[in-house]
Amino acid sequence: MSSPDWAGQRLSRRNLLGACIAAGTATLAGCTSGSLEAETTVTREYDGTDISEINVQGVNGDIAIRDTQRETIQLNGTKRAASEDDLERITLQADQSDDRLSLSVDTEDSGFLPFGSSPLQMDLTLTVPEGLHLTAEGMNGDVDIETSGAESVTADTTNGDITLLASELVEVQTDTTNGDISITLPATAEPAISLDTTNGDTTINGFQADLTESGSAVDRMVGNGTHRVTATTTNGDITIRGRERNE
DSSP, X not given: OOOHHHHHXXXXXXXXXXXXHHTTOOOHHHHOOOOOOEEEEEEEEEEOTXXXXXXXXXXXXXXXEEEESOSEEEEEEEEEESSHHHHTTOEEEEEEETTEEEEEEEOXXXXXXXXXXXXXEEEEEEEEESXXXXXXXXXXXXXXXXXXXXXXXXXXXXXXXXXXXXXXXXXXXXXXXXXXXXXXXXXXXXXXXXXXXXXXXXXXXXXXXXXXXXXXXXXXXXXTOOEEEEEEEEESOEEEEEEOTTO
């Protein structure tokens, strides 16, 4: 679902992260060690009447998305930095093209700062209409999505966990490098499941197709496999669970 420009940004940022790790720095949020003493909140609202797709891109910070019966897109952001002046360097960009709304955090540093300097962080929480294609891309942070009627879900981060709770079966694509992936679907779902982890366990339960394996790729068809569910990580566990509606 991501455009070529977005895909290029993702690859570029991951290359920067690799350089950061190679330099021997291992702290989250751009390999930094400074404290975040300044904080402010940002609130935005967008008309969702003609929107069918939302792309959210973060750098340092968590992304949370919830959908519900509504016509507007509500965004609440929390900016954190070492000083009030640094907070001004964190900006939220919004771009609407046809029926797609793209929201991105710009921290002027692309997720990489010299060792010992303070990160610029922004957490994003969105409440959106049902029936959308949802894409969330992070770098250093978790992605948490809860949906009752999305058309599709794509979640991608580099250092962070991905959690998806879907009350209806939906097309799912998830990818992280260092983190766990947890996907919960209705117990009656019939997904075509594709899982791949290098250093971690893969677990499927609740679909009459229980399975636990270590460090392996798993392809499993449940029922007719009406929707594809893909999860990939390098260092982390992957869990796919079927949940009864009354749980």
